Amino acid sequence: xxxxxxxxxxxxxxxxxxxxxxxxxxxxxxxxxxxxxxxxxxxxxxxxxxxxxxxxxxxxxxxxxxxxxxxxxxxxxxxxxxxxxxxxxxxxxxxxxxxxxxxxxxxxxxxxxxxxxxxxxxxxxxxxxxxxxxxxxxxxxxxxxxxxxxxxxxxxxxxxxxxxxxxxxxxxxxxxxxxxxxxxxxxxxxxxxxxxxxxxxxxxxxxxxxxxxxxxxxxxxxxxxxxxxxxxxxxxxxxxxxxxxxxxxxxxxxxxxxxxxxxxxxxxxxxxxxxxxxxxxxxxxxxxxxxxxxxxxxxxx
Numbered sequence: 001x002x003x004x005x006x007x008x009x010x011x012x013x014x015x016x017x018x019x020x021x022x023x024x025x026x027x028x029x030x031x032x033x034x035x036x037x038x039x040x041x042x043x044x045x046x047x048x049x050x051x052x053x054x055x056x057x058x059x060x061x062x063x064x065x066x067x068x069x070x071x072x073x074x075x076x077x078x079x080x081x082x083x084x085x086x087x088x089x090x091x092x093x094x095x096x097x098x099x100x101x102x103x104x105x106x107x108x109x110x111x112x113x114x115x116x117x118x119x120x121x122x123x124x125x126x127x128x129x130x131x132x133x134x135x136x137x138x139x140x141x142x143x144x145x146x147x148x149x150x151x152x153x154x155x156x157x158x159x160x161x162x163x164x165x166x167x168x169x170x171x172x173x174x175x176x177x178x179x180x181x182x183x184x185x186x187x188x189x190x191x192x193x194x195x196x197x198x199x200x201x202x203x204x205x206x207x208x209x210x211x212x213x214x215x216x217x218x219x220x221x222x223x224x225x226x227x228x229x230x231x232x233x234x235x236x237x238x239x240x241x242x243x244x245x246x247x248x249x250x251x252x253x254x255x256x257x258x259x260x261x262x263x264x265x266x267x268x269x270x271x272x273x274x275x276x277x278x279x280x281x282x283x284x285x286x287x288x289x290x291x292x293x294x295x296x297x298x299x300x301x
Contacts, residue, residue: 094142
């Protein structure tokens with residue numbers, strides 16, 4: 001068994017056809033078929049079922065797939081720690097983050113590991129948990145609900161942030177000389193991140209008051225909270241989101257937090273990795289993000 005066989009196997013599982021897997025691996029289709037057959041012979045069991053022109057892993061193939069992914073992931077991380085060896089580190093990020101977070105993290109990682117190509121993948125915790133367990137990403141920095149991390153993963157709490165309501169700096173609601181009422185909030189559209197987790201509260205809960213009727217609220221849909229920041233800064237749209245996500249915009253006076261008596265909704269921001277994978281580059285990444293949140297105020301400007 002060699003590394004090429006594992007790469008061919010993973011490509012075939014993920015693409016579903018020998019033709020697509022061969023193109024992905026820059027090999028002829030007969031060459032890929034032969035590689036898969038040798039792997040099956042060495043393991044002593046078939047790994048795929050043929051379905052028309054496609055192929056899907058059988059029960060043994062499904063069992064072998066996460067092991068193959070982890071072996072390839074470990075090899076890539078091992079190469080990343082060898083000086084002058086080109087490799088890559090794949091980092092998952094949630095959209096609950098300050099606007100400068102990726103830039104600060106990238107700068108420090110590249111200064112320490114200049115030969116590593118850093119790749120970012122944005123999603124929410126539900127998808128990133130699966131990607132970590134499959135080995136598609138090496139680590140993640142993301143907002144998670146309390147006690148939601150799977151037992152196969154390790155989560156280090158970095159900070160906690162709570163939801164608030166935000167509008168642009170010159171929003172009419174920031175100039176009211178009376179308390180903001182539900183009817184005031186319904187007069188403006190609300191931002192909805194269609195790629196957010198299922199549990200994301202789109203509207204705030206006013207303390208001691210009736211709920212904001214969702215059926216009466218108007219929404220503008222975006223597919224990223226960071227795309228929504230442009231909308232928020234340049235319109236009278238409102239947003240119910242974590243304070244950390246708007247920290248830079250608030251510090252620069254582009255966005256204002258509305259003074260509303262809303263129920264507290266907290267989110268934990270955590271750095272997450274697989275428990276079974278050890279890596280100096282991931283260790284260093286964890287130290288970088290830990291320092292970032294310890295000195296978060298210094299990074300806002």
